Amino acid sequence: MSLHLSTVILPYRRWHEGGRSAWTRAEQLGFHTAYTYDHLSWRTFRDGPWFGAVPTLTAAASVTDRLRLGTLVTSPNFRHPVTLAKELISLDDISGGRVTLGIGAGGSGFDATALGQEPWTPRERADRFAEFVPLLDRLLSEDAVSYEGDFYSAHEARNIPGCVQRPRLPFAVAATGPRGMRLAARFGQAWVTTGDPKLYENGTPEQSIQAIRGQAERLDDICAEVGRDMTDLDRVLLTGFTPDRVAPLQSLNAFVDFAGRHVELGFTEIVIHWPIPDSPFAADEKVFEQIAMEAPAQLR
Numbered sequence: 001m002s003l004h005l006s007t008v009i010l011p012y013r014r015w016h017e018g019g020r021s022a023w024t025r026a027e028q029l030g031f032h033t034a035y036t037y038d039h040l041s042w043r044t045f046r047d048g049p050w051f052g053a054v055p056t057l058t059a060a061a062s063v064t065d066r067l068r069l070g071t072l073v074t075s076p077n078f079r080h081p082v083t084l085a086k087e088l089i090s091l092d093d094i095s096g097g098r099v100t101l102g103i104g105a106g107g108s109g110f111d112a113t114a115l116g117q118e119p120w121t122p123r124e125r126a127d128r129f130a131e132f133v134p135l136l137d138r139l140l141s142e143d144a145v146s147y148e149g150d151f152y153s154a155h156e157a158r159n160i161p162g163c164v165q166r167p168r169l170p171f172a173v174a175a176t177g178p179r180g181m182r183l184a185a186r187f188g189q190a191w192v193t194t195g196d197p198k199l200y201e202n203g204t205p206e207q208s209i210q211a212i213r214g215q216a217e218r219l220d221d222i223c224a225e226v227g228r229d230m231t232d233l234d235r236v237l238l239t240g241f242t243p244d245r246v247a248p249l250q251s252l253n254a255f256v257d258f259a260g261r262h263v264e265l266g267f268t269e270i271v272i273h274w275p276i277p278d279s280p281f282a283a284d285e286k287v288f289e290q291i292a293m294e295a296p297a298q299l300r
Helices: 019-028 053-063 081-095 122-141 178-187 205-226 252-263 285-298
Strands: 004-008 033-036 068-074 099-103 144-148 153-158 171-174 190-193 234-238 269-273
Touching: 004 285, 019 033, 019 053, 033 053, 033 099, 033 269, 053 068, 053 081, 068 081, 068 171, 081 099, 081 122, 081 153, 099 122, 122 144, 122 153, 122 171, 122 178, 171 178, 171 234, 178 190, 178 205, 190 205, 205 234, 205 252, 252 269, 252 285
Parallel strands: 004 033, 004 269, 033 068, 068 099, 099 171, 171 190, 190 234, 234 269
Antiparallel strands: 144 153
């Protein structure tokens, strides 16, 4: 099984002070997709520069030709399906049909309270996500949509001409619970995981592999339940949140070993963070570029 190697470029640099060069270099290095986080602010970057995902991806689309672009991930925390759909259709048009929407239920971080609301419970996030995804699917696929739900409404929302990609741009649905996995099986072109967050601090790489294997097996079962061909659903691992942390980026061999163990679990795409000095994503840029250029061929 061949593997797509992608990267995620955090939007913390001004466009003309290193922001642009990362995206153009990602294309030169041959990455399949370059994603960015869709947050209002994020963890240790909260008190520094942080730019919006959709404008950043729009700028990236204007300076690249082949590189796919996406969010990893967008959530309902501060998004509404109607306005998000309009932005995504515009971005898909500007990029010539190169957009993937990574989408998840969201968390309890800064995005959850930035609009002045109390953070939603996990149950509330799951309930909203279960309504958000099907409505967004319709908005991106139909010329006009009206809908009245528990959390979201649309009144004759027009989205003409629709996406360049038909019937709509692909969804990569991040999920580890059964409700989210069902959404991935029903609406996703890919499923995304970061592993088991409970293992990040004190777990081992072996425990992480077992946990991810369990997630993949649950996804297989859910695909069977809903009648989805499991081989038709790509599987994406966003790295950096397993007990391995940045160890796979220490050498080409370390990465090939790490990635190979996940390819054996059925993963079709692995995403590595663009190096950021003095952060949890610090890595040697030369090794990073060597991995980008040489690892995919070794994992075919």
